[in-house]
Amino acid sequence: MxxxxxxxxxxxxxxxxxxxxxxxxxxxxxxxxxxxxxxxxxxxxxxxxxxKPYRGEFASYARLPENGRAPADILADIQTLTHREEARWKEGFVSGAVFYGDDDHIQFLNQAANLAAASNALHAHVWPSASKFEAEVVAMTADMLGAAHTPDDICGTLTSGGTESILMAMKTYRDWARDTKGITQPEVIAPVTAHAAFDKAAHYFGLKLVHIPVDDNFRADWIAAKNAINKNTIAMVGSAPTFPHGMIDPISEMSALAQEAGIGFHVDACVGGFVLPWAEKLGYHLPPFDFRLPGVTSMSADTHKYGLAAKGSSVVLYRTPELRRYQYFVVTDWPGGMYFSPSMAGSRPGAAAAATWAALVSIGQSGYLERTRRILETAQFIRQEIETMPNLRVLGDPLFIIAFTSDNFDIYRVMDRLGQKGWSLNGLHKPSCIHIMVTNLHTQPGVKERLIADLREAVTFVQANPQAESGLAPVxxxxxxxxxxxxxxxxxxxxxxxxxxx
Ligand SMILES: Cc1ncc(COP(=O)(O)O)c(C=O)c1O
Incomplete structure (x- = not known):
């Protein structure tokens, strides 16, 4: 059995x-x-x-080699491994995960990271360049997300990724609420569709995460949020957009609620931070989602996603420097000296800061605008094509993360069939569906057409073989x-x- x-x-x-x-x-x-x-x-x-596909083929180590191997030999192994895995994502078969693909950009980021490889942003006195890069990445991101439209001094820090940005914001609210309101049983209200990083934050920091439902369009039920606020509530969460269905929560309604209740409101724009501002400029009618709304007190935006930096960087922003200070950690009486660090990590890779700064400055406003235009057009094509397929149903009204399901067959079997053709889409549940997060890689010539052709074939296959049980679908x-x-x-x-x- x-x-x-x-x-x-x-x-x-x-x-x-x-x-x-x-x-x-x-x-x-x-x-x-x-x-x-x-x-x-x-x-x-x-x-x-x-x-573990490489076992037996490449040298593997459970203990240090007696003597070091020759660098050229080592690099050859890494290169072979990397090349083997590259084709799949570079040719646009993967949902999300990698957000850029052109060789010039990759080489440029690598060069920037190489140059700063020894630097550690924890030691700003030795590497002031690292704090220059970090500060400017934060400032550019804040500017993009509405800082220029508010008298407040929007500020933040660089982190290692979306999860760390979210962890930091949740810790900040916990410490802020304890300090300013004496709350010792902190609760955070989050839609069920908010990223799992909020569950992680609740787990790490002893917060109670109060989940609220989403409506038929997969947007947070803000009336439920209103009803969930109590004296222990420290903050509320909305996403712009959500990971599962790519929907933007009713951020302005939630902002008003948070402001009235005097609680924090974090907008998770990890995915949308470097897309939505440009979508607006392109004329897409979006509800407001950033610091232009006065109740928004913090945001996360991932430079290592649509910011097109290498992995290992994200930005967390706060409405005021006073709030940001609750994120910091200082120890004043340690024998090791004065210790002060802004985020989870101790040592922070200057290479990530340099490469992120390089990405933002090299692409610039016009670059993000053009990339966003291509991504949204590609996503629209994919969405429209899926909508023409009789047994598939797109969930919600998404812009660039397209989730779909079927009322007639097991959608995970379609995912499996696509997997056999090389595709790696995300399987989601509650409800069972799959999604594609459209990135620059899908805007390459022929990729979207290939996806749709393979999807049509997969649907036909699953309909013709309703009983087959193999692959990951049953799991x-x-x-x-x-x-x-x-x-x-x-x-x-x-x-x-x-x-x-x-
Ligand atoms: C909306 C959203 N928030 C947060 C995250 C977490 O980001 P990371 O994987 O960089 O930690 C993701 C990741 O996909 C996301 O989609």
Missing amino acids: NLKNFVLTQFERLNPRLVGAVEKPLKAIPFVNRRLEQEYAAIMADLEHEL YGMAASLPARGVVGDMLKRYLDLLYKV
Whole structure:
């Protein structure tokens, strides 16, 4: 019996609400636990082949080599590995993940990073260039997101990515609310579609995340947000747009609510920060989403996504320097000296700051405008084509992240079929659907047409083979619907264990 059947027979017939109560005691029964472990091991053994394709082909190390290898030899290995993986994303087969592809830009970023490879932004006195780069990236991002239209001194810091930006904003609100309002049981209101990084922040920083639903159009139900505010609420979250369905939450309504309640309001523009300002300039009618709205007190915008910098950089912004100070961490009586750091990391790679600065300054306003135009046109084409397919349904009214599902067949099987053709789209759930986050790579000639042709074929295939059960679809289907969330969580943790196997 495979894990799916085993788990289903153990748990699935139970009422989902009951499962929550019985899952833990059931797993504590030695037989059940042993059996689960066996089933996990079988699944992981299958996955191991997929995740460790280089075993036996390239030298691998579980301990330091006796003597160092020749640099040329090492670089040759890295180059071969990189080249093998490159074609898939460079040819536009991947949703999101990589946001640029042209060789000149990549080489330029690499050069910038190489030049600053030794620098550490933690030591600004040694590398003032690193703080110059960080400060200017923050200022340029703030300017793009409405700083020029408010008398407030919008400010922020550079971080390692969207998740760190979100973690920092949530920690900031926790410390601000404790200091200024004495709140010790902090709650944050977030739509169910807000990025998982908010769950992570709640987990790390002891916050209660109060989820509110979304409407039929997958936008936050702001009336529910209003009803969820209480004396422990420290902040509210909206996305512009959301990761799953690419929808912009009702930011102005939420901004007004937050302002009236005197709580923070974080707009997660990790994905949209470097797209929406340009979309507006291109004439797309968008609701306001940034610091032009007075209730917006912080934002995140990822330079390493549509900002077209290399991975490892994002910006978190605050309405005031006073608020930003709650993000900082200082220790004044450590034998190691005065310690002060703005964000999660201690040492911060000056290379990331330099490459990010290089990306922003090299592309400039006209560059982002032109890239946004191409991305939005491509996304519109994809959306319209999907809308012509009788058994597919686009969710919401998206701009450049197109989520779709089917009421007639298992959409994860379409994802599997596309996977066989090289595509890597994202599988989502609640409701079951898949999405493509359209990037510059999809604007290359022929990519969008190839996607649509492959999608049509995949739909035809799935309709013609309604019973076939293979690939990831059953696993996805199970993971999405299984009421025993602890079992799903166990599997994900074992998957992470697997990644660290040599
Ligand atoms: C809306 C949104 N917020 C936050 C994040 C987290 O960003 P990162 O993966 O850079 O940590 C993502 C990632 O896709 C996102 O789509």
